[in-house]
Amino acid sequence: MTTPHMSGVQRAAYVPIRMPARHVPMENDWTSLSEVRRLLKYDGHCSANMHDPTFRRRRLQAGRSLFSMGQEFGGLYVVRSGTLKTVVTHQEGTEHVISFSMQGDLLGAEGVCEHHYWCETFALSDCEVIRLPADDYFSPGRAGDGIERMICWAISREVGRRQSAYAITHAAKSEVRVARFLVEQSERHAALGYSPTRFALTMTRRDIGAYLSVTLETVSRALSALHQLHIIEVANREITIHSLDALRAFEG
Amino acid sequence: MTTPHMSGVQRAAYVPIRMPARHVPMENDWTSLSEVRRLLKYDGHCSANMHDPTFRRRRLQAGRSLFSMGQEFGGLYVVRSGTLKTVVTHQEGTEHVISFSMQGDLLGAEGVCEHHYWCETFALSDCEVIRLPADDYFSPGRAGDGIERMICWAISREVGRRQSAYAITHAAKSEVRVARFLVEQSERHAALGYSPTRFALTMTRRDIGAYLSVTLETVSRALSALHQLHIIEVANREITIHSLDALRAFEG
DNA sequence: CGGAGAATTGATATGTCTCAACACTTGTGG
DNA sequence: CCACAAGTGTTGAGACATATCAATTCTCCG
Numbered sequence: 001m002t003t004p005h006m007s008g009v010q011r012a013a014y015v016p017i018r019m020p021a022r023h024v025p026m027e028n029d030w031t032s033l034s035e036v037r038r039l040l041k042y043d044g045h046c047s048a049n050m051h052d053p054t055f056r057r058r059r060l061q062a063g064r065s066l067f068s069m070g071q072e073f074g075g076l077y078v079v080r081s082g083t084l085k086t087v088v089t090h091q092e093g094t095e096h097v098i099s100f101s102m103q104g105d106l107l108g109a110e111g112v113c114e115h116h117y118w119c120e121t122f123a124l125s126d127c128e129v130i131r132l133p134a135d136d137y138f139s140p141g142r143a144g145d146g147i148e149r150m151i152c153w154a155i156s157r158e159v160g161r162r163q164s165a166y167a168i169t170h171a172a173k174s175e176v177r178v179a180r181f182l183v184e185q186s187e188r189h190a191a192l193g194y195s196p197t198r199f200a201l202t203m204t205r206r207d208i209g210a211y212l213s214v215t216l217e218t219v220s221r222a223l224s225a226l227h228q229l230h231i232i233e234v235a236n237r238e239i240t241i242h243s244l245d246a247l248r249a250f251e252g
Numbered sequence: 253m254t255t256p257h258m259s260g261v262q263r264a265a266y267v268p269i270r271m272p273a274r275h276v277p278m279e280n281d282w283t284s285l286s287e288v289r290r291l292l293k294y295d296g297h298c299s300a301n302m303h304d305p306t307f308r309r310r311r312l313q314a315g316r317s318l319f320s321m322g323q324e325f326g327g328l329y330v331v332r333s334g335t336l337k338t339v340v341t342h343q344e345g346t347e348h349v350i351s352f353s354m355q356g357d358l359l360g361a362e363g364v365c366e367h368h369y370w371c372e373t374f375a376l377s378d379c380e381v382i383r384l385p386a387d388d389y390f391s392p393g394r395a396g397d398g399i400e401r402m403i404c405w406a407i408s409r410e411v412g413r414r415q416s417a418y419a420i421t422h423a424a425k426s427e428v429r430v431a432r433f434l435v436e437q438s439e440r441h442a443a444l445g446y447s448p449t450r451f452a453l454t455m456t457r458r459d460i461g462a463y464l465s466v467t468l469e470t471v472s473r474a475l476s477a478l479h480q481l482h483i484i485e486v487a488n489r490e491i492t493i494h495s496l497d498a499l500r501a502f503e504g
Numbered sequence: 505c506g507g508a509g510a511a512t513t514g515a516t517a518t519g520t521c522t523c524a525a526c527a528c529t530t531g532t533g534g
Numbered sequence: 535c536c537a538c539a540a541g542t543g544t545t546g547a548g549a550c551a552t553a554t555c556a557a558t559t560c561t562c563c564g
Contacts, residue, residue, distance in 0.1 A: 083454040097463035211349035
């Protein structure tokens with residue numbers, strides 16, 4: 001309960017102002033569609049096809065987890081009150097905070113596409129969230145599975161993509177960032193049916209640097225360093241990966 | 253055409269392998285819904301309510317821009333061939349690359365919510381993209397503007413949020429990152445009707461550090477530095493911003 | 505061939521990480 | 535009530551990595 005990893009679980013540490021007192025359980029409240037709209041500040045129409053549905057609320061004590069990495073996607077959540085943090089825990093044990101969420105924020109957006117949550121969300125204070133169940137909106141065969149649902153799915157995938165990109169830049173050392181960038185490129189090429197170990201980069205060193213938050217000289221040096229280690233071969237923009245495993249395992 | 257800023261516009265620099273030759277204009281091809289599905293690798297159903305629509309294709313020469321920052325949202329794009337980069341240009345002129353896009357990737361996802369593109373997309377090689385027009389799916393009053401559309405909108409907002417968070421960490425100096433973080437928090441509090449100049453942080457220095465990709469000590473030092481400059485006042489987790497303008501303008 | 509951007513490499517400056525010590529806050533148990 | 539424990543937060547000194555400035559080579563194109 002108090003492992004260094006679950007640093008979110010602590011005695012309700014300090015006292016953030018405006019935190020709702022931890023009282024009156026009042027379990028299983030229901031929330032109307034119009035309140036969800038109000039919370040999201042959604043400006044458009046929202047004429048539910050069905051007779052106005054209601055959504056289940058869920059209370060969460062400070063430090064508790066709403067969902068975990070790898071857990072099956074169960075739906076989206078809208079924050080009604082409180083503050084939460086969403087983190088990705090890397091294999092080495094380092095935590096990367098993706099976002100801090102407040103009233104009206106959406107949680108779990110990357111799950112629509114992946115059918116699993118890619119990150120873990122902790123309550124920083126006592127919270128109330130509203131659940132938009134996956135089954136009702138994203139299971140196949142439901143009414144209205146048109147192009148809009150596909151677009152929704154695709155946008156959700158973008159959320160995950162940006163999250164991955166974001167995570168790459170959280171590596172401390174520049175060589176690790178470049179290594180991860182190459183792995184990412186390799187996987188994307190593989191997904192399109194091209195060679196994962198030999199491909200051409202279409203962007204300049206400057207672009208790579210602007211993507212990884214380092215200077216172009218540092219990118220160049222990192223590529224040279226990985227070459228020295230016999231992990232890759234670089235000829236201008238042509239990249240040959242000698243050991244994809246070594247590249248994946250590379251952590252400095 | 254060759255300002256340092258538009259570094260994407262260059263003579264078709266080097267020769268990436270597998271780049272389609274720049275030939276046969278064949279303007280205004282049309283693409284079927286099923287090809288869009290195939291490109292996206294969308295696994296779900298997609299029974300268009302209408303009789304299978306077709307989508308316009310758009311060719312883009314290497315170096316050209318698909319859409320610009322601040323431009324009105326005109327629709328989403330799916331990459332059919334080629335590679336593109338999406339960048340955000342900061343006021344100081346520095347470019348931050350958000351993503352490199354390949355076949356099957358979605359472009360413009362943050363626009364659904366904002367009605368404007370928040371970034372600029374350049375072709376790195378000659379490209380073909382497919383346009384999913386905004387009017388057909390995201391204008392108010394169209395058929396099927398139910399909860400799904402609201403969810404789509406909310407997920408799109410998440411894309412923008414993550415992009416902003418991503419951008420914060422691209423500031424070189426840690427003090428600037430912390431300053432931007434405080435501005436972000438301030439604006440979020442303001443949006444909820446709370447004071448933008450005095451609020452309590454609900455997260456630890458460690459969490460802030462994990463969000464900004466710096467150590468907790470560096471966060472602490474940065475807060476102290478901003479205090480020395482009389483820009484903020486820090487008392488544990490209580491933050492008082494003396495000059496929000498100074499905080500916004502702070503660039504080291 | 506000459507020009508311009510791309511890329512590599514080196515030397516130095518600067519900023520952050522790391523390790524460490526210490527003060528503060530909060531909750532617990534004597 | 536006080537001491538104590540544990541996590542939080544601040545500050546300092548030194549090691550280390552990246553940014554910066556600069557020089558050079560390479561590639562491609564006019």
